[in-house]
Amino acid sequence: MNTDRFDLGGGEPIITLRDIAKSYWREELEIPVLQGIDLEIPAGAYIALMGPSGSGKTTLLNLLAGIDRPTGGSLEVCGHELNDLDDDQLAAWRNAHVGFIFQNYNLVPVLNAFENVELPLLITGAGRGERRDRVDQVLQLVNLTDQMFNYPRQLSGGQEQRVAIARAIVTDPDLLVADEPTGALDAKNAEEVLALMERLNRELGKTIVMVTHDPKAAHHARHQIHLEKGVLDRTVEVNR
Amino acid sequence: MRWLALIWKSLMRSKRRTLLIVGSLVLSVFTVAVLQSLLTTLNAVTDNPNSSNRLVVRHKSGLTQMLPRAYEAFLRQQPEIETVCALQWFGGYYQDPRNFFANFASDEATIFQTFREEFGVANLTEAQIKDYLRDGAGCIVGASLAKKNGWKVGDVVPLTGTIFPINPRLTIRLIYKSPKPSDENVLHFHYKLLEEGVPRMKGLVGSFWVRAHRPEDIPRLIERVDRHYANSAYETLTETENAFNLAFVKMLGNIGAIIQGITAAVVVAILIVTGNTMATAIRERTTEIAVFRAMGFSASRVLSLLLAEGVLLVGVGGSLGVLLANLAAGAVRGSLGAAMPFFADFAILPATVLACMTGALGIGVLATFIPAYAATRRPITDGLKAIG
Ligand SMILES: Nc1ncnc2c1ncn2[C@@H]1O[C@H](COP(=O)(O)OP(=O)(O)OP(=O)(O)O)[C@@H](O)[C@H]1O
Ligand SMILES: [Mg+2]
Numbered sequence: 001m002n003t004d005r006f007d008l009g010g011g012e013p014i015i016t017l018r019d020i021a022k023s024y025w026r027e028e029l030e031i032p033v034l035q036g037i038d039l040e041i042p043a044g045a046y047i048a049l050m051g052p053s054g055s056g057k058t059t060l061l062n063l064l065a066g067i068d069r070p071t072g073g074s075l076e077v078c079g080h081e082l083n084d085l086d087d088d089q090l091a092a093w094r095n096a097h098v099g100f101i102f103q104n105y106n107l108v109p110v111l112n113a114f115e116n117v118e119l120p121l122l123i124t125g126a127g128r129g130e131r132r133d134r135v136d137q138v139l140q141l142v143n144l145t146d147q148m149f150n151y152p153r154q155l156s157g158g159q160e161q162r163v164a165i166a167r168a169i170v171t172d173p174d175l176l177v178a179d180e181p182t183g184a185l186d187a188k189n190a191e192e193v194l195a196l197m198e199r200l201n202r203e204l205g206k207t208i209v210m211v212t213h214d215p216k217a218a219h220h221a222r223h224q225i226h227l228e229k230g231v232l233d234r235t236v237e238v239n240r
Numbered sequence: 241m242r243w244l245a246l247i248w249k250s251l252m253r254s255k256r257r258t259l260l261i262v263g264s265l266v267l268s269v270f271t272v273a274v275l276q277s278l279l280t281t282l283n284a285v286t287d288n289p290n291s292s293n294r295l296v297v298r299h300k301s302g303l304t305q306m307l308p309r310a311y312e313a314f315l316r317q318q319p320e321i322e323t324v325c326a327l328q329w330f331g332g333y334y335q336d337p338r339n340f341f342a343n344f345a346s347d348e349a350t351i352f353q354t355f356r357e358e359f360g361v362a363n364l365t366e367a368q369i370k371d372y373l374r375d376g377a378g379c380i381v382g383a384s385l386a387k388k389n390g391w392k393v394g395d396v397v398p399l400t401g402t403i404f405p406i407n408p409r410l411t412i413r414l415i416y417k418s419p420k421p422s423d424e425n426v427l428h429f430h431y432k433l434l435e436e437g438v439p440r441m442k443g444l445v446g447s448f449w450v451r452a453h454r455p456e457d458i459p460r461l462i463e464r465v466d467r468h469y470a471n472s473a474y475e476t477l478t479e480t481e482n483a484f485n486l487a488f489v490k491m492l493g494n495i496g497a498i499i500q501g502i503t504a505a506v507v508v509a510i511l512i513v514t515g516n517t518m519a520t521a522i523r524e525r526t527t528e529i530a531v532f533r534a535m536g537f538s539a540s541r542v543l544s545l546l547l548a549e550g551v552l553l554v555g556v557g558g559s560l561g562v563l564l565a566n567l568a569a570g571a572v573r574g575s576l577g578a579a580m581p582f583f584a585d586f587a588i589l590p591a592t593v594l595a596c597m598t599g600a601l602g603i604g605v606l607a608t609f610i611p612a613y614a615a616t617r618r619p620i621t622d623g624l625k626a627i628g
Contacts, residue, residue, distance in 0.1 A: 068621045087538070091533065091537065102624070108531075120535045
């Protein structure tokens with residue numbers, strides 16, 4: 001497949017996928033989900049991954065975020081060939097390089113906002129004071145300093161997602177992956193979250209790959225990639 | 241936030257469930273600790289190191305049958321024997337029938353030699369002993385029995401007989417301290433008082449407590465004494481003091497087997513309950529575990545966190561259970577201890593505490609490990625898809 005069709009602008013690639021394939025097996029039957037994915041994503045890109053339900057968006061996102069492994073091909077992300085890392089190395093790599101934003105926020109209900117954001121720092125070896133400074137900083141960035149002692153059930157959906165975003169960026173990763181981050185939010189809160197993600201991309205230079213169904217959300221990205229039945233279909237540059 | 245805070249908060253996710261499981265752990269550990277300690281206490285009765293060269297000679301037909309006191313002469317002739325003490329369970333009470341404790345009529349001339357460890361004779365003065373020997377209506381009492389009743393030397397203790405129709409008024413001549421608490425809940429008075437007060441006891445006694453010079457001589461002595469009185473009107477049964485006590489303990493039935501059976505049942509039940517609770521708790525957190533791992537927590541780190549939760553849970557439950565058992569043991573010593581001498585030694589020994597805590601930790605680790613291991617083996621992508 002020709003990568004020229006998926007020109008996402010210049011710059012050093014932060015993600016390079018070569019002939020990526022992913023299949024599931026049901027008994028003896030192979031069910032291919034992704035086939036022949038070749039893709040280079042430059043550092044600092046903001047990409048909306050689109051496509052019909054079941055086309056493999058989540059599967060692709062999980063592969064490049066290092067929480068799933070391909071059945072074929074190679075992928076280099078943030079300077080590491082992921083196939084070469086064992087499970088523990090991959091975990092350490094995720095901690096250092098990838099921030100996750102989920103549709104359902106996935107905050108830990110028994111921890112308050114501050115503690116939720118602090119979680120990924122617990123395994124970085126950062127000291128108590130350093131952790132507190134980092135958490136304060138990112139909570140300020142998502143504008144939730146006044147809610148930091150509230151528990152998830154005391155927050156609105158939009159606030160929960162902003163806490164989740166703070167948690168995703170607290171280790172200062174290069175790459176943010178988001179699977180339908182606005183899927184559970186109303187229009188106003190979705191808009192707020194999207195604006196925040198845009199800031200993370202523009203001001204902090206985070207590379208973002210966001211799966212979305214929503215054309216309005218996709219419009220916030222700088223590029224759109226379309227998946228169709230497990231194959232890359234087309235790239236659209238969003239003019240802004 | 242520290243690791244311990246994270247573990248604690250995770251445990252407190254469902255307070256009701258955590259309380260229930262800690263409650264069942266407390267109850268189980270308490271039950272097992274108390275029962276096992278009961279067993280140790282009973283076993284200690286039959287395993288007294290002081291008694292290794294003591295023998296008990298009694299009637300072959302049972303504890304209520306008497307032997308002629310004249311047998312003492314034959315016993316004394318045996319070169320292996322150091323001393324012989326005639327001893328009869330009196331079974332009296334002081335003031336209130338519920339106020340019951342061990343009391344004996346015994347041969348005052350040999351009692352201090354026969355039971356020198358129990359009476360702490362090394363710490364007694366000659367004058368103290370003489371005071372007792374001189375007063376035919378005198379008695380000696382253990383320090384904790386004296387303390388419980390507020391007795392001091394010189395006080396008069398009226399005993400009401402239950403087996404024998406006499407109510408001796410005894411003057412305390414000596415209060416002794418003993419290395420073992422159970423030996424301090426005892427009263428002895430002069431044998432003559434019983435013999436002269438109860439006509440049917442004339443020339444008779446329930447048992448002879450014999451002290452041999454060396455433990456090695458004991459099997460030979462047993463054989464010789466019983467052979468000597470075989471086919472006489474009063475046949476004897478001679479046995480070691482430990483065997484004698486064992487026979488006494490055996491009257492309580494096969495307590496050992498019952499206690500081990502209950503312990504096993506409790507352990508299995510609590511393992512099932514804990515295992516089931518941990519499995520449910522971990523299953524409910526499938527998504528959360530996947531999120532932790534996505535954030536970079538390795539499978540082994542997540543496993544350790546979950547195990548730490550399980551260990552903390554059983555640690556708290558086990559400690560409370562042991563603590564409660566200790567309080568209960570103290571209460572037993574204070575109440576039953578006076579009535580049944582061996583209960584005065586009732587305590588949760590360090591070995592029992594250790595066994596209970598080890599058992600509880602084992603249960604915690606086992607009950608948590610199986611579901612936790614399964615959860616961390618599960619692909620992260622699966623976990624993220626799970627509802628919950
Ligand atoms: N664990 C699995 N076992 C078998 N098949 C799977 C598994 N996970 C995903 N699939 C299949 O892979 C295909 C792609 O799934 P994926 O979740 O990537 O789709 P998607 O594009 O994210 O869809 P949606 O927009 O609905 O979220 C689907 O047909 C799905 O049934
Ligand atoms: Mg999806």
